[in-house]
Amino acid sequence: xxxxxxxxxxxxxxxxxxxxxxxxxxxxxxxxxxxxxxxxxxxxxxxxxxxxxxxxxxxxxxxxxxxxxxxxxxxxxxxxxxxxxxxxxxxxxxxxxxxxxxxxxxxxxxxxxxxxxxxxxxxxxxxxxxxxxxxxxxx
Numbered sequence: 001x002x003x004x005x006x007x008x009x010x011x012x013x014x015x016x017x018x019x020x021x022x023x024x025x026x027x028x029x030x031x032x033x034x035x036x037x038x039x040x041x042x043x044x045x046x047x048x049x050x051x052x053x054x055x056x057x058x059x060x061x062x063x064x065x066x067x068x069x070x071x072x073x074x075x076x077x078x079x080x081x082x083x084x085x086x087x088x089x090x091x092x093x094x095x096x097x098x099x100x101x102x103x104x105x106x107x108x109x110x111x112x113x114x115x116x117x118x119x120x121x122x123x124x125x126x127x128x129x130x131x132x133x134x135x136x137x138x139x
Contacts, residue, residue: 022138026079026080026081026136027136029079029081030076030081030136033072033075033076033079034072037068037069037071037072040068041065041068044061044064044065044068047061048061057101057102058098058101059097059098059099059100059101059102060098060102061098062094062095062097062098062101063094063095063098063099063102064098065090065091065094065098066090066091066092066093066094066095066096066098067091067095068091069087069088069090069091069094070087070088070091070092070095072084072087073087073088073091076136077132081136082131082132082133082134082135082136082138083132083133084133084136085120085127085133085134088133089116089117089120092116093109093112093113093116096112096116097109097112100112
C-alpha cells in the first residue's frame with residue numbers, strides 16, 4: 001500500500017464496495033459453467049485414455065482442451081462475467097500446441113509458450129482498460 005495515495009480506511013471501503021456489488025446470480029452461473037467445463041474436460045480425458053493414438057492423433061486432444069477452456073471464457077464474456085486470464089492463456093497454448101503437433105512440428109512448445117506470453121504482456125494494457133480479465137466474483 002502506498003501511504004501517499006491512499007489510507008487504510010479507503011482500502012477497507014473499496015473492499016466493502018466490491019463485496020457489496022457482487023451479484024449472487026453471476027457467481028452461481030459462473031460456478032455452473034465451470035462445472036460443465038470440468039465435465040467436458042473429464043469426458044475428453046477419458047476419451048484420450050480410451051481411444052488409441054492410431055485412431056485420433058494427439059494434437060486433436062490438445063485442441064479439444066483448448067476449445068473447452070476458451071469456450072468457458074466466451075460463455076463468461078457473453079454473460080457479463082469477467083474472463084479468466086489463466087484459462088484463456090492455457091486454452092490458446094493448447095490450441096496452438098495441438099495445431100503444431102498435427103502439422104508435424106514437435107518440440108517447439110516452449111517457443112510457442114514464450115510468444116503467447118509475450119503477446120499477452122503487450123496486450124495487457126488493452127485488457128486492463130476494458131476490464132476483460134479478473135475474478136468472476138467481481139463482475
